[in-house]
Structure formats: C-alpha cells, structure tokens
Amino acid sequence: MVWGFILHLLYGLAFFTLGVAIFSRDIRLSELGIAKIIRLLALFGIIHGFHEWLELLELLFPAIGDSTFKTFRLAVVSLSFLPLLYFGIFLNFITFRGDQALTNTPLLVKALVGTLALSMLLFAAYLDLGSGKDTSTRILVAFPGALLSGIGLVCYSRTVRAFSHSTAIHFILAGGCMTGYAVVAGLVPSDVVVPVVGVKIILFRGLCAFFIMFFTIRALSLFNIEQRELIREQLQRFSQSEKLTSMGVMAAGIAHEINTPLTNISLNIEMLKDLVGEDGRVGRKIAAIERNIDRASRIARELLHFSREKETTLEPISINQILSSALHLLQHQRLSYIIHLKLQEVPAVMGIPWKLEEVFVNLLLNSLDACGEGDRIEVTTAVAGNRVIIVIADSGHGIGEEHLARVFDPFFTTKEIGKGTGLGLSVCYTIIKQHGGDINLKSSEERGTQVTVSFPGVADDN
Missing domain, CATH: 1.20.1070 (Rhopdopsin 7-helix transmembrane proteins)
Known part of the structure; x- marks a missing residue:
C-alpha cells in the first residue's frame, strides 16, 4: 500500500x-x-x-x-x-x-x-x-x-x-x-x-x-545554447556595422581629399590645351586624359554624396535619376549587367537625394546577392493615382517563408557573418517611412523576390 x-x-x-x-x-x-x-x-x-x-x-x-x-x-x-x-x-x-x-x-x-x-x-x-x-x-x-x-x-x-x-x-x-x-x-x-x-x-x-x-x-539546454549563439551573432554583426560606419566616414574623407588634386589637374589640363591645341595626336591624348579625370571626379562626387549625412531638407527629385545614379554606383559589382531599368515618365517626389540613393543601392545589392548567372533583375517605375511606384523584381533564390516576417528587423539577416550586417533593409524601411513612402516585399524560394516601393508624387503646377 x-x-x-x-x-x-x-x-x-x-x-x-x-x-x-x-x-x-x-x-x-x-x-x-x-x-x-x-x-x-x-x-x-x-x-x-x-x-x-x-x-x-x-x-x-x-x-x-x-x-x-x-x-x-x-x-x-x-x-x-x-x-x-x-x-x-x-x-x-x-x-x-x-x-x-x-x-x-x-x-x-x-x-x-x-x-x-x-x-x-x-x-x-x-x-x-x-x-x-x-x-x-x-x-x-x-x-x-x-x-x-x-x-x-x-x-x-x-x-x-x-x-x-x-x-x-x-x-x-x-x-x-x-x-x-x-x-x-x-x-x-x-x-x-x-x-x-x-x-x-x-x-x-x-x-x-x-x-x-x-x-x-x-x-532543453539546447534552447539556451541557441539563444547564446544568436546573441553572439548579433554582437558580431553590430561590430561589423560599426566598422562599416567608420569605413563610410573614411570614404567620405578620401573622396573629399581626391577632389582637390582632381580640380588642380583639370585646371592644368585646360592650360595645356591652350598651349598645344586640341587637334592632332597630342590633343587626342589630352582629351582621353580629360575623360578619365571627369570619370574619377564623378565617382568621387557620388561617393561623397552617398556618404554624407548633412542634408535634411526635402526637395523635388526625379526617382528615375536616383535609380540611374544607384545603378551607376553598382556598375563595378559582380553581375551588375543583369540589372535592367524600365523607367516610365513619373512625377517628382519630395526627398533627400542621397538617402533615397542609399535605399535603392541597398535593395539592388540584396537582389544581386540573391542572383546568379542566368538570373535577371528588372527595375520599373510607374504611376498609380498620386503615388510613384518603383518595383525591383529578381529571379534569384528568394527568401524562405519563415524569414519574411523578420526581414525588416535590425540585425536580422540570412547571410553568413561577415557578408551582411542585417541593417540594410531596416535602414531602407526607416528612410522610406521618413519620406512618407511604403515598402512591401514578396518572395518565394522558387520565384525570386519582388520589392515594391511607393512615394507620394509632387503635383505639377505647370
């Protein structure tokens, strides 16, 4: 008993x-x-x-x-x-x-x-x-x-x-x-x-x-171990983001320093053209030098424009120009040739150019990371009512359904440590909301990813 x-x-x-x-x-x-x-x-x-x-x-x-x-x-x-x-x-x-x-x-x-x-x-x-x-x-x-x-x-x-x-x-x-x-x-x-x-x-x-x-x-200690691993990864990604911030400041400083000698070279090239003329073999060589100086100067300007965080006043800007500029910044990226712009005439939007440029550079970089040889990225613009619509669609490997709800969370990323900080989409979301816009993301592992961004358009008074 x-x-x-x-x-x-x-x-x-x-x-x-x-x-x-x-x-x-x-x-x-x-x-x-x-x-x-x-x-x-x-x-x-x-x-x-x-x-x-x-x-x-x-x-x-x-x-x-x-x-x-x-x-x-x-x-x-x-x-x-x-x-x-x-x-x-x-x-x-x-x-x-x-x-x-x-x-x-x-x-x-x-x-x-x-x-x-x-x-x-x-x-x-x-x-x-x-x-x-x-x-x-x-x-x-x-x-x-x-x-x-x-x-x-x-x-x-x-x-x-x-x-x-x-x-x-x-x-x-x-x-x-x-x-x-x-x-x-x-x-x-x-x-x-x-x-x-x-x-x-x-x-x-x-x-x-x-x-x-x-x-x-x-x-059950498995869950404690998993949480420790998650915290460790987030700390590593935070450390990586701090390094990237420092690199951005350094890049802005370098771009500023490069602009000064480039301006000096341009002035001397103009003086040299007056001395030797623009015809003949020497003139053609000078013209080639001039083109490369312009290219280096444009890259330095865009890098400085992309890195600075001083501007806060909204101004009417062309989304099509922002997209073209973002694509130009990515032209040396692997597979950048698979990006195709299909830009329609759309109204201007009120925004800060360098911030919106950062948004589309981040979005296009994510699409490039998801794509391989034979894939395609299409960027289209359109008008729906009083809003300007930008759609970035790729045929890459897509995002798993279980991750979709967290893609805009800070430090969340499906990339390996060192290849992504998990801040890109979070920063994009914040900037887009600051501009009164919206962002939606649809993805599947079979059909790729489609990101839709919209902003209120500026009425044409003319």
Whole structure:
C-alpha cells in the first residue's frame, strides 16, 4: 500500500515536472523545428501526471472507483496520450525533412494526420469503454506515440550535435527511455507483475518517467545554447556595422581629399590645351586624359554624396535619376549587367537625394546577392493615382517563408557573418517611412523576390 502510494505519487510528479519545465521555457524566438511542437510533450506530461494522481486517489479511497470515475480516468489517460502521438508524428516529420518541414507541409496534410490520430484514439477509447480498462488505448495510441517520440528524439540528436555534443547525448538518452516507456506502458498491462523481481510493472513505468523527465530537461539546454549563439551573432554583426560606419566616414574623407588634386589637374589640363591645341595626336591624348579625370571626379562626387549625412531638407527629385545614379554606383559589382531599368515618365517626389540613393543601392545589392548567372533583375517605375511606384523584381533564390516576417528587423539577416550586417533593409524601411513612402516585399524560394516601393508624387503646377 505504502509503496504503491509512493510509486504513483512520484510517477505522476515526474511527468508533471516535465510538463512544467517545458512550459516555463521561453522558446518564442527559437528557429528550431522542435520548438514548434515541444509543448505537445509538455501537455502530455501534465495530463498524464494528473492521471497517475487519479489512480493514486483511487488507491487511497477504493470506494470512489465506480464506473463514472473509471470512465473519467479513461478519458483523461486517452487525452494524455493524444498529444504524445502528435508529438511523435511531427517530430519525425521534422527529423527527416528538416526544421522547416511543418511550415512547408500543406495544411491539408497536417489536418489529415491529426484526424487519423484522433480517429485512432476514439476507436481505442470505444473498445475500452466496455471493460473499464485502458488496454486498447495503451496499445493503439500510447505505444505508437511513445515509440515514435523515442525514435524522433534519438534521430533529432543529429541536428542537435551541431550545437552541443553533450546535449545531443541527452536527446539520445531521453529517446531511449521514451522507447522503453513505449514497451512497459503500451504493451504490458498495468496489473502485470514482473516474474524475476516480483514487482508490478508500475515500478518500471515510474523509472522510465523519471529518466525521461531528467534527460529531457537536460536536453532543453539546447534552447539556451541557441539563444547564446544568436546573441553572439548579433554582437558580431553590430561590430561589423560599426566598422562599416567608420569605413563610410573614411570614404567620405578620401573622396573629399581626391577632389582637390582632381580640380588642380583639370585646371592644368585646360592650360595645356591652350598651349598645344586640341587637334592632332597630342590633343587626342589630352582629351582621353580629360575623360578619365571627369570619370574619377564623378565617382568621387557620388561617393561623397552617398556618404554624407548633412542634408535634411526635402526637395523635388526625379526617382528615375536616383535609380540611374544607384545603378551607376553598382556598375563595378559582380553581375551588375543583369540589372535592367524600365523607367516610365513619373512625377517628382519630395526627398533627400542621397538617402533615397542609399535605399535603392541597398535593395539592388540584396537582389544581386540573391542572383546568379542566368538570373535577371528588372527595375520599373510607374504611376498609380498620386503615388510613384518603383518595383525591383529578381529571379534569384528568394527568401524562405519563415524569414519574411523578420526581414525588416535590425540585425536580422540570412547571410553568413561577415557578408551582411542585417541593417540594410531596416535602414531602407526607416528612410522610406521618413519620406512618407511604403515598402512591401514578396518572395518565394522558387520565384525570386519582388520589392515594391511607393512615394507620394509632387503635383505639377505647370
């Protein structure tokens, strides 16, 4: 009697502790696939722990064990094994198809799986109603649910190994204990006495529950490791953005310093032309020198214009000119030749030229990073009502659906560290909003990305 009391108490406490430990974990920012379904395991733990305490109550007060109480307890144990079955099924989805498997799986497929699992539970509960025992529920629902969960935890350790070897081992041990629990709780009836040791199977169920709880809670450190990695990456990107800011200041200084000797050279070239004339071979050489000086001067001016942050007064500007200037700044970028401008006549917009130039340089750089040989980037302008519309469409690799909601967040980037700070789109969004504009982004991994920017146009008074 005393041992039975202790076993049921600790058995229920182990699973209840597992559920509370999972529910109390903050996993909202986790990008791991298991984070989307781990609360199913927590739900199983809390409900099944409650079921074991109902059995303890029946053990302490046999008089309450009438048919109504047994039916209620059967409903509770059936309800507890349903989330375990869902957890096992979806964990194997994630394990074998990647962390984004649930996101990419059609809703109809998930609904079909859920309906089949629920139908199996209802069928098992119907079979058990007559006997008042939970034998069918344990065989048809608990056994496959715990077995799939155990296999899924063991296999998911391969994903976890990239974060921590010790945490991967905890996943393996938790999965092994869950597989053992599938046998002792799913296939062996509750009243069986183990012949060799002469104790009821409830002892082995309780031991499995304790070790599942222990190793799973240890495995939850995976989310702490992931958060530390995320913070470390963000700090690195912030450091990189600080370096880029310093480089921008330095570039502005260099551009300013280059302008002075270029102006001096231009004056001397004019004097030289007066001395030797503009005809003949020497004149052609001077003209070539002059063209290259103009080119260097234009690059220095645009670099200085792009880097400075002094202008705050809005003025009427041509979006088409801004786009052409942005393309000119990118002409030495890899694959810049795949950018094609299709510019219609559009009204002027009120803005700060260098800021809008920064917006379109950033957007075009993102498109170039997503494209390869054979891809195409089209930039079009149009008018819709009183707004000027700019569309940048590329046929690159696109952005995953799971990342679309965060693309404008500061420091969020899908690029490797050192190749992107995660500030580009955030800066673009801020500048566009300062100009009274809007930006929308549509993307898929099959069809590329389309960015639509719009600004209020300036009415032509003439």
